[in-house]
Amino acid sequence: MAGKSGAPWWAHLMAYAGGLTLVAAGGTAGAMQIASVTAENAVPEESILGDAQAEVETAQIEGPLNILVLGVDKQGGSTRSDTMILVHINQDLTQTTMVSLPRDLWVEIPDCGPGYGNNPCENKINHSASISDDWEETRPNVVQTIFDLTGVEFHMGATVDFEGFLGLVDMVGEIELCPWHEIQSEHGEQRVFPKGCAMYDKDESLDLIRQRYGWNWDSDWEEGRGGDYGRQAMQQQAIKSLLRAFKEEGYLTDPAKLTEILQGFGDSLTIDKPDEWTITDLAVNLRDIDPESITSIQVPSTPDETYLGGERVDIVLTHDGAEQTAADALWTALQTDTLDQWMVQYPEWVKTPPA
Template identity: 70%
Template sequence: MAGKSGAPWWAHMMLYAGGLTMVVAGGAAAVTQIGVNTANSAVEQEEFLGDAQAEMDVENIEGPLNILVLGVDKQGGSTRSDTMIMVHINKDLTDVSMVSLPRDLYVEIPDCGPDWGDDSCMQKLNHAASISDDWEGVTRPNVVSTIYNLTGVEFHMGATVDFNGFMDLVDLVGEIELCPWHEIKSHHTDKVFPEGCQYYNKKDSLDLVRQRYPWNLDSDWESGLGGDYGRQAMQQQAIKSLITELKADGYHKDPAKLTEVLGGLGDKLKLDLQDGVTVADLAVSLRDIDPNDITSIRVPASTEVTEVGDSEIIHEGEEQTAADALWAALQDDTMDAWIAQNPHWVKQTGNAATETTTETAEESGTGG
């Protein structure tokens, strides 16, 4: 079953070109209303893809396109990335596939930091994002190199998104609706979040969508929502709920309000666009993409204990064959064929997965 829209919120944000078409039907109209200069200056641009950057025709944006998106978490003086995704848009700029790279994926990292003499090592993928407090100069290039060395996929553009900062936009609407599929207790604040849909303010929303460890019921893992996958599902709920509330408050009809959304993004979203490509160009080119019609894919891997703990490993045999074919499909724009041949690595929809998890929990007597 093709899994639609099971992707983190910031992946949707990338496709919506930094918020330009997040709440407006028709990117061209939005850009015209708020002004091209406002649109282009609303989102900061940085070069960080390096050797992993693919060539593209900047005068005529067309697919296929590969986009590397890194979700970052700024705490204290450090910036980390433990959510990484490869976005593929087909030649016609109509179909989107998103490949989530597990934070615990066991990979070779070119620079493992001072404890390894700044040499390479085999470690979990998120270790690549923890070797230095210098995010722009050291850590982010290390993450990009690790992903490029693993997959060989070249990217036409990239984005880094600060999730905590983006949640500040909840203040614009007051509250958003989130629907945990069973009761959980926050491992950050000890707050108990009940099963079912309720409205939460920014503080509680951020607490809930950052949870990873409480999604540990057998039914969570059976439904593909255990651990970090549960957190991704809640993040997906958050962005869809925020979009719903922004539309309800008229942000999609009022250029002044839309400018307020863009201003709220500030430095929370940074894009690596090739010279000659603007945010306005991107908004117009991707205006026909429906965020509810996106296929989410898991990397072919399974859990095994390594010297660095529980890890996701691409094992030799079927997993390695499927993974190699996946990297090639991203490069060759043959994702439809890969999805048809590998349905078990395609994730369920957020809503379907939530319903399945709830039903499984009720059947097993473990529901919240």
């Protein structure tokens, strides 16, 4: 088995909406074998990263690792991605940092679709995911857009859709989410979520973490969690709350319940990893990560506006000057495993969960 030895922690990968990193404790050697077989069979693999895949020279799993997570939404016959998360694990494989790319971030896109003659353009980053209803055509465009923006090569990639999140919340019944002020849903039933912590079922949870426009108070923007930034903050809450619920329900110590987690995603999760690595090896090597210590970073950028086709468009822009300098340094820190130094130098972009 590649990498670390010792009593294993079972990690069933990462992510959605802000993302998920699920870490579970293993048990006996028999349980280890069962979980290993289940993991390998339960997680479909596909080519996600293309030219953005980092070269791996050995079967030994070593940090640092960069992982690209795409949250996808399958509606009708199309698949779109509007959640893009860069997950960084440090050299010691003990600390995790998440960088969520704002869906309205103004970037250069290599293929802007038939409306642009499939030529490059500048647009919101989520436009890269809307050039076709064919995910096989759209996904490489999304990944190339992110690679062109950051220069970061990724050791692994993953796509997770809404159904995967729903299934996991349904396994524990409810999770705790804590909006920092009242917010009314812009979707379907138009629920009103009160300020403060409460337990929410799968439908309510998904509704709340998809909100963007309700985070529009002046205080939201002053505190750096307005609009899509607020959505990212709620997604990050959901990650930790779901992990907490799994621990309380015993999913992380009971091998039988562990297999439910592994199978809970079904086809909602796909991964792209080096052939030399197995899910089991990844689980063992990520056993020292504490999900409660996950750090969240906001891409240096602030709201702005531009004109597209003669119409005013609200965007998020990394402005020339201090923001661009901080963003460039962030992409370098991800590649050189120097995020600790970056966070000391640019603390204003390090986000902690709201009280």
